[in-house]
Amino acid sequence: MVISAFVVVIFVNHVTKKDHVSVQRDLSMRELKQLIKEQIQAEERYLSQDGQKPSSQNVVNIQTDIVRRKKSKEKRKTTKENNTGPKKHDSSTDIITSQRLRGSKKRYIVHLCDSSRACAGWGDRQRGVVAAYLLAIVTNRVFVLNMTSPCPVRNFLQPHKYDWEIPDSELVGKSAITVGGVRATDYHKVARFQDFNKVYDYDVIYLRSNSDLLNIIKSNPLYKNRIPNWAKTYRHRAFKNGWEKLMTPTNHMTKQINVLLKGVDLQKQGDLVCAHVRIGKNAQLPNDSPNRNSIESVDALWEFLDPYVKNATRIFIATDSMEVRELARKRFGKKTLDSGGTIIHIDRQRKSGSACDGFETAILEQLILTKCHVLVVSASNFSIRGAFLRGTNDKLFMFRNATVKPFNMGT
Known part of the structure; x- marks a missing residue:
């Protein structure tokens, strides 16, 4: 069986004193194995619900x-013998x-x-x-x-x-x-x-x-x-x-990115602070797996982000929960930035009438994550791939189980 979860590489450096929450230094092997087990079980439940064969x-x-x-x-041989005209190339x-x-x-x-x-x-x-x-x-x-x-x-x-x-x-x-x-x-x-x-x-x-x-x-x-x-x-x-x-x-997506990031200085380190908050099963994703972050744990993330947001122009929150969006707006006020787009799971809710809008939201939000000076990812391939495309371990963290931990993609 191939594990569909990403492989977490442990970042062992000490956390700087300016981080205001208690931050564990690393992910234990027990935690990592449990995370992988949870994600496998969640996917198997989904496939079962979707009516697919094992x-x-x-x-x-x-x-x-x-x-x-x-x-x-034999069919290809026959086709080749019968096809004497030149093939067109675009x-x-x-x-x-x-x-x-x-x-x-x-x-x-x-x-x-x-x-x-x-x-x-x-x-x-x-x-x-x-x-x-x-x-x-x-x-x-x-x-x-x-x-x-x-x-x-x-x-x-x-x-x-x-x-x-x-x-x-x-x-x-x-x-x-x-x-x-x-x-x-x-x-x-x-x-x-x-x-x-x-x-x-x-x-x-x-x-x-x-x-x-x-x-x-x-x-x-x-x-x-x-x-x-x-x-x-x-x-x-x-x-x-x-x-x-x-x-x-596309030009359409580029225009949306420029509108969202208006006023943000991407050349100024620390000007854009971002986090991806993956909750899992909630009002927007009723058939999703529940083993993600809890709403109650989000306060710990806000505390971690506070000192970074203080010196930033905007904080961008990508999430699968409207409740998290509202909590971020209450916490950070006018500095809060979100796409405002439709929230769905692009596969599990692919038959819904708003599925295409949700697909656009997912791609747009990940594109924003790739530009962030400070990035906190969840235990989700969505933001992990966003971190890969961002391309640096500088000020990169993971939020899980009410804790924020340094995350290292590798050398």
Whole structure:
């Protein structure tokens, strides 16, 4: 079983005297194991409620798939013989696509997230996207992103240095297989020990994954000489590098960020103080897991933030709870900044009428977190990935169990 929780790296330096709450120095191994256990149990409960089969039934059975692959090869051979016309290529973009397959025959890895299956939350999706991108590079395939749940991610983020969009017609008539799913793990062994292209010998691999495969792929001897420079580093840096090659905000999102941060001096250290407060099950997320932070514990966070907010222009609070938003406004007054957007879980409430608005809120709030001078994250992949994209351990903390602890992503 692959643990979907992030790995917490202990930060052992002493906390400075200006922090006004009692701050524990580190997370014990017992606490870490309990956190991981709680998150696994929460995800299993969610999948059960969502009516999905256990992951063992969702995973592609490699051995029983051999016959299907042989039939698919025969179909591809027939198609090739009948197809005498030239294939069209979309050259309407100037974005770099150097990782695309060289040669006469393209093959693809499509990271798939649609409404037919669970995709998990935003942070989980992000790590799966970057992992699929790296897998496409080492297997010499075209990487394609197809994320349409709860609405197209292209509404908010657009290709940056790599164009992950292709015409739908480009995949028509090609042999294909769907691999993985939320909490599926069989393909991990293939990525670590085998030739992915031989095991999944199809033109198109639709990969449903929210797993962090970076270190798994990098450990495969077959791919040692194919790892791009951006991935030859620590996990958090590799994620940041890969994500920034793929994504940049649309003009619409950039305008929203500029409006929210009006008056904030991002060049002045300490001018923007931020926290992500993940509560879990509450009025806005009635079907979420309850094992997050309690409303009662938020006072400890406010006390920790007080000395930082005193010297800041604004304090930004990202949260999954309207109650937390109101508490922040009462505590910090005019300095309080929040998106005011719709709060939902983008996967568990993907069928609601406000799901697309909630998707936009999640992406916008994480983008703000990446710009903060002081950042407190929760035990949530949403803000952990935001910290990765922020790219520094300076004034980075974690809020959990009514305590605030220094958090270190690695060297």
